Amino acid sequence: MALLLILLPLLAAAVAVFIKVPAIRVRVLPVTALVHLGLLLVVLRGWRELPLNAWLGLDALGGWVLLVISVLFTICALYAPSYLALRPDRDHRVFTVCLLAFLGLASLLCLARHPGVAWVALETMTLTTAPLIYFNHNRHSVEATWKYLVLGSVGIALALLGTLFVAYAAHMGNLEEPLHYTRLMAEGERLSRPWLRAGFVLTLVGYGTKMGLAPLHSWKPDAYGETPGIVGALLAGGVTSCAFLALLRIYGVVAAAGEGAFARELFLGFGILSMAWALVFMVGQLDFKRLLAYSSVEHMGILVFGIGIGGLAARFALFHLAANALVKSVLFLSAGNIHRSYASKQLPQVTGAIRRTPVSAGLFFLGFLAITGLPPFAPFISEFNIASAALTLGHPLAGTLFLLLLGGIFLTMSDTVMQVVFGVPSPQRVRTPYKDTFATTAPLVVAMVLALGLGLHLPAPLRAMLEAASQTVDGGPPATSAKVAEAPRGLALMEVRP
Template sequence: MIELVFLLPLVAGLAALALPSGMSRILLLCTALLHLQLTVMSWMGKLTPAFPQFFSASPEGLLILLVTSFIFVCISIYAFSYIEETEVENKPVFNCCMMLFLGTMSMVTLSDHPIVLWIAIEATTLVSAPLIFSHRSTEALEATWKYILICSVGIALALLGCFFITLAMELGNIDAPLTFNSLNTVAAQLDPVWLKAGFIFVVIGFGTKMGLAPMHTWLPDAHSQAPSPASALLSGALLNCAFLGIYKMDVLMNVAGLGEFSGNVLVGFGLLSMIVGAIFIIGQPDYKRMLAYSSIKNMGVIAFGVGIGGFAMYGAFLHLIHHSLIKSSLFLSAGNILLGFGTKKVQRIGGIINSLPKTFVSFFAGFVGISGLPPFGLFISEVIIIIGAFQSKRYISASLFLFGLTLVFAGAGRVFMSMSFGESVEKVQVGEKMLRLIAPYALLLASLTLCVWMPDAIYTAINQAIATIGGTIHG
């Protein structure tokens, strides 16, 4: 049964609490590899839902599940070395929460029932909060509480949006199971007023977890205070899960004939997120917070592409994949820099090219990739989204989109150049280790590989995910 995909890491996570640190690290890595195997089996159709009234294998869900599983394997290899070298006090608890985090995110990707989806997304908040508090500092405590409170309020609003959907069913006199698959077949009969209200609340609620502005305020603190493996998961996987909740609602809106309304909402939030992220990247003194604001910007790019629709929607899904790979790599490289120099302050770090040459390669390549420059995939996805915007005759929106990209490149470029080639105040305290280099390189290599060769299964999944609402893989 496909439910094993999330049951395995949940059970393994609980088992890690009874194991010593070394054994729990091994369990973390083994769970990651088994989870990837189960994910591949799901893609091959060998696992089917035992509870189809709650779970299903949708193309967009399987796509995000595969990205999450691959990233988790890389992060587990990295964490095997990294966690032993840091000040994480209770390592078995950290490993436990990492696996529980994987389990709840996997449940999100397979959920077909709106309330089950909501429960799974709320569960990701609860199991990931201890990861943010791993260093037990005052700043980490503040970031953890901020994360829990803001995301919980947002998720509560999303629950209200789900209730509005059920109200739209009642007013439309619809007798159908409360699943996204069933709702899509009767979408035209749903009450449009309550469906619009539900969509707004879902976007605000899940948009809080996704990091869309102005609901993004938890994200920079959480990403900067969490250990780098957790930061990579938060940015590379969790934000995608929140997006999935919004996307399923957007599909429902389009099938109900309200696609223009939902598209305008997503374009608005997308552009605002891009501009806010770009502004805060400029002059950012903390490089982990800079990466967090970059995630806000990139979530805006994805929302913008989905809102535009058509060819841009294909670009949005490509952007989701490549952003997850590149941003996870960057956070892991940032972890190597933090271990090496012992600080997150940009002005105290310089000369990475000489002091940490292998980390420099992944760090600078990550900057090239996340800035949307060739040969990495974000260049392709952003070009596709721009073409899609012009095809839709959204010239003002496309201009604002380009302005946001330019600001981000200028702000991030200054930070990366200073850290890579400038003079350093701090001296390197910890050298480079192979286990902490394999993962960032593998993630970047995966992004490069997908630029020149995309497996037919992934190509087909993207096509199936966007075709329902008029998305196209051809310009």
């Protein structure tokens, strides 16, 4: 059953290769996405009964990430047919096939219970997403694709070396393969420390490159800037989440071995650095797609910052994964619509979009408010709780910096966004036939409503899964429902509940 989650999208990709009529081919996307999501909801009921030595299977952490990706993919897939209809000049056979393959590989990664399998999934995902970035087939997209491919490959190669180091750490402790995550975590104290530490640093740098943590993010603004919004949304919410998951799995092993403090310091450093770097490059950013790319660098920073604080913040970092993915899909897709409408993504040309594309520009503005942490949207819940956990769990300096950076990013981002949405229409603007339609805006509204809903209320089954997932992250034993209920509530009093 769980295997179908991987096979279904790959099969759909294989079928899409042979469909000749473009109009029918693009319909494969939403159908596959909806079936995948439905299937996932059925499989997710069993996350507590995962056998310890399974090669593939969904635990709370993998299930949570795959749920986020599947919802994100569904939103993008519902948007895809109307978007691709706007681009009749481009053949989208490769595009459709690669999108479907991405979903299959993301499922493989989330189901993988062995670091080697996870690595293979992520590397293959890098290769299948490269043609997506090349969609526009021009000078800029070649450049972006090459940078993405080379930097991504180097990052992923370092992650492989790190994974091998961790395996050698187990080999030193006389642990034999197959080394599933659960076994590595259960036998944590037998792992050799120097190899484990070195392995963690390498995987952090390697998977960090794929996530786009500063200073390893240089592919990101180029790739996000030159792809269609739909690919930007999938990269910013999907591929980066996958890399984050792969990193969290290794971190779980490190934490279970008692080296968590060392790893968390590195996470804090990378988190703050990414947010600060993003802030610097957002100042005076005229290209609103690149602005979103830097916002993605910032939010990857928030994710690892939350893990670096640990405890309650780690749980809200996982919550932020979902919040970020949903809001980023709104931002990238609406930015794509505005880009279509103005045939430009630069500031002097694109101003006052609220008049020409009221729905897309309105959603872009709402998305901006949500992503910068205004209540009552979901990112507010996670950002507030991560900050308060940092201040109360003994990181006052880091917590203060975190809040200052969030404030600074709100101010710099608002500068560009306000001009794009409400500015005086520029005399250099170009007329295009694009108009907001139901098909190009409805999926965005769904994503925005979901982001709002998550901010107001987190359903109980999801909450239980999230709590179990955050225990796995911190190196705890595979949680059963009984253990989750017994777990200390920690800072429940001051926690703002979604």
